[in-house]
Amino acid sequence: MKKKTWIGLAAGLVLVGLAIGCGWHQQQSRKQARPQIVASLDFYGEITQAVAGNDADVTTIIHSTRIDPHDYEPTASVARKFSEADLVVNNGAGYDTWSTRFAHQVKVPMITVAKLLNYRTGANEHLWFRPDMARKLTDALVHKLSALDSKHRHAYERRGQEYLQKLQSLTSLQHLARTKLRGVHYLTTEPVYDNTLTRLGAQSQLPDFANAVEEETDPRASDIKTWHKLIRKRQVAFVINNPQNSSKTVEQAIADAKKYHVPVINVTETKPAHTTYIAWQKALLREVMRTLN
Incomplete structure (x- = not known):
C-alpha cells in the first residue's frame, strides 16, 4: 500500500531536531560500549541481529502487521534511537522514507537495501521478497560492521557465514519452486x-x-x-x-x-x-x- 503522510513525516523530523537539540545525540561526545543499530523493519532487524550477535545493539522500529510503514509516525523515543545510532538499515525506494530522512538528519551511515539491489525508481519497492535480498544484506552487514567495529570483525564474519548457511534451505526451495512456477x-x-x-x-x-x-x-x-x-x-x-x-x-x-x-x-x-x-x-x-x- 502506498500512502504518504507528509505531516507525520515533518513532525518526525522535528522530533529528531529536538532530540539533537536536547543533547540526545551523543555520538560525538562519548564512545558507546557497543555499536547502536536501528533497522526500520523487522525482517531487516532480524538479519542485522543475526550478524551483530552480542557485539552490537539492534533496535527494530516496525515489527507488527498492524502498522503500515508508509503511514508510520515516529515518536520522540524513536527519534532518540536514530539520534544515537551508529548505523541505520532500511528499505529505501520510497517505502520507509521517514527512516531515510532521519538518518540524513543526524548524518548516520546507512545500509539501504534498494541500493544493494540496484533498485530503479518506479520498480517494485517490496524488496524483502527479492530472492537475493537476504544474502546481499548479510554480506553488506558483515562489511559495514567489521569497518565500524574492527575488534569484532572475525565474529561478524563467522555469524554472517552461519546465517548464509541457514539461508541454504530457502535457496534450495526457491530453486525447486522455479521449476514449478x-x-x-x-x-x-x-x-x-x-x-x-x-x-x-x-x-x-x-x-x-x-x-x-x-x-x-x-x-x-x-x-x-x-x-x-x-x-x-x-x-x-x-x-x-x-x-x-x-x-x-x-x-x-x-x-x-x-x-x-x-x-x-x-x-x-x-x-x-x-x-x-x-x-x-x-x-x-x-x-x-x-x-x-
Whole structure:
C-alpha cells in the first residue's frame, strides 16, 4: 500500500531536531560500549541481529502487521534511537522514507537495501521478497560492521557465514519452486509478492489492477471485467491477496476467486509474529507450490 503522510513525516523530523537539540545525540561526545543499530523493519532487524550477535545493539522500529510503514509516525523515543545510532538499515525506494530522512538528519551511515539491489525508481519497492535480498544484506552487514567495529570483525564474519548457511534451505526451495512456477499465470490484489514470483518464472496478470489498488485508486472497469473473466475461466493458478489493504473492489475480487475455487494466498507486507524471515518465506513458497499440485 502506498500512502504518504507528509505531516507525520515533518513532525518526525522535528522530533529528531529536538532530540539533537536536547543533547540526545551523543555520538560525538562519548564512545558507546557497543555499536547502536536501528533497522526500520523487522525482517531487516532480524538479519542485522543475526550478524551483530552480542557485539552490537539492534533496535527494530516496525515489527507488527498492524502498522503500515508508509503511514508510520515516529515518536520522540524513536527519534532518540536514530539520534544515537551508529548505523541505520532500511528499505529505501520510497517505502520507509521517514527512516531515510532521519538518518540524513543526524548524518548516520546507512545500509539501504534498494541500493544493494540496484533498485530503479518506479520498480517494485517490496524488496524483502527479492530472492537475493537476504544474502546481499548479510554480506553488506558483515562489511559495514567489521569497518565500524574492527575488534569484532572475525565474529561478524563467522555469524554472517552461519546465517548464509541457514539461508541454504530457502535457496534450495526457491530453486525447486522455479521449476514449478515457470510460465504459471496468477492474479494479485497488490504487487506485494511479485518480487518473488516473477523472479521464479511466474507471470502476473492484470498488473494495472494491482497497481491501482496499491495506489488506492479504483481499477479500470475493463480490468475488473477481465479479472472476473480470468477467474471464471480458471485461467490463473492462484490469487495473491494482501489482507492489510482491502476495499469493496478487492473483497469482490477475492469472493469471486473463492466462488470459482481459485486458491487465494494471503501475503502481508510485514512479517507475521512468532516466526523468522526464513520460515516466513519458506511457508509462503510452500503454500504457492501446494496450489500447483
